[in-house]
Amino acid sequence: MSLRLPNPPLRAPDAETGAGSAGKRYGIAIVGNDKIIDWLLPFLESYRDTNSSLPIYLIPYDDNVAMTRKAADIYGATYIAEEPVEIDRLSHELYPGFFNNNRRRLRKLQALALPLDEVAYVDVDVILFRDFTPAFGKLEEGKTEFIVASPSFEYVYNERREKYPFLKDVLLFNDGFWVTSNKYLKLSDFIDTMRDDAAIFHDVRKRGQLFAQPLVNFVTHRRGLKIELLPNVVENASHESFYKAPGVTFRDGKPVDYEGKEIYFAHWAGATALPSRGVFDPAWTEYSRAAWARFKK
Template sequence: MNRGIYIIANDKVIDHAIALLNSIRLHDTETPIIMIPYDENYHRIADILNTYYGVQTYEDLDFIDRLSHKLHETFGGKFFARPNQFRKQACWFGPFDEFLYIDTDIVVFEKIVDNLNYLNKYDFICCDYQHSGGIKNVFSPKVLEDKVFTNTEVKDIFNGGFWGSKKSLISEQDLYEIFSECAAHPEYFDFSEKTSDQPIINYMLLKRIKSRFNIVRREGKAPGNWAGTPHFQSQGDILFDSKINQPLQYLHWAGIRIQPGCPYWEIWEHYRRLNPSLPPSTIPTPETKNQWQHMVENLKSQLRQLKTK
């Protein structure tokens, strides 16, 4: 069985991609990894990732262009905050029979590709607690009012930054049909926090793939993985979820700017520095915040903690 990992990136996220690849290769030097270009500015990162980590660039760039054109044709130019995120859907058509997709604002703490073993029983996997916050950032209550999905089905919503599946379960025509369905019903989706592709991908998976498994529902519970979670504890170069005393599988800074002072900055910085052959990070130190900005940040932190309780 041909397995691999896809990422999506451009030259603006070189530091993030290096930290992610350092963490992957620390545990796994062999699994092939393919980068899907986020836009036309990807040649520098492609060269770095190929030279130091053996990452290949996605070959069928014509498909990616076709997908982007169809997306714009269907939704127009103002529907999504970051429409190029949809390029990750090229995963369904690449060379891997089974694949993981991983966002670059993630570091992993294990041989992450082994999670594809769940595909022996299921057709789609994810690994997060997005569902614990309800349907926010994915759907509006309208999907339940109109019986588009049941209350049970929406418990399978997931974060679009980490997921895995099998080649060709979604066809190109499936993508275009889903685009049309979603464009006809924008009232079904929650784009209030600029989540871009996540609502549409969730709609597609719930409609098209019935055999799904969220790894956090495994027997014996599973750790969290969002960097906004306050109770993770460092033990060396990994984190533990103190509520269940289990090591994290990965950490995702979804919605959080990775910079000095952000949650678990020291962990990210450790993985960014793991390859001494590469120059140090270019992420700048943020400007000193005034009293009002500190008050806003404290309020956001308190809200994040309430969400995790």
């Protein structure tokens, strides 16, 4: 896939956070459409509040994007207009019996084709609380090639993974947040891995409306990427992001976990309704109010 996009601005290194080398291009990628505009707008408002110095790219989930495109303009996001032909072809090959609204979850893989040296992909049922700059510049070949925030023990593989030695003792992760570089992981890696090992993938993948998460785990594991949790690469970062996390408190307006470690974002993974009464929900509600006011101007 070749994306004809303007180059994002160069981020200079931050001496205090160790953000990386001068001249490196870092950015955030998200996927959205009008169906989830109630999630997309608070996310973008939180991005404006905490990470506006980083370029952001908005990948359309489908063609239902009239409000989404307006939101991209308001918040200065680069809207990716080019159709992800290779990704959609892969999704049809892997999940031929499912509706497009499930298969399109693989469109997050377009983040790997952006003109960035390192990209942070983030689901939009999220609000950001802290600057992501410290998460960049930490990738290192053979040591840290793919950074995730949270483990996911239940929603990746089934019990048949035990048949395959390369899946033994691997870190299973939530794919709602990851940082990598196409130096270590490319879209072609997904295509090549599924060409060679689709039968193994289908044997081990967890069912139950899971599409992208088992795939991203499988490809990174099959290709032997060195996966690290965010707390192991960013000082005092928490691995916590789940919206129902216990023991969360706020310090100077920012959340910390039960150990006092800094929570970078809250993720409403699996939520069936918009936030209302949880520990992170007042912050989400305020971002939502501000975003809709900005959107309706």
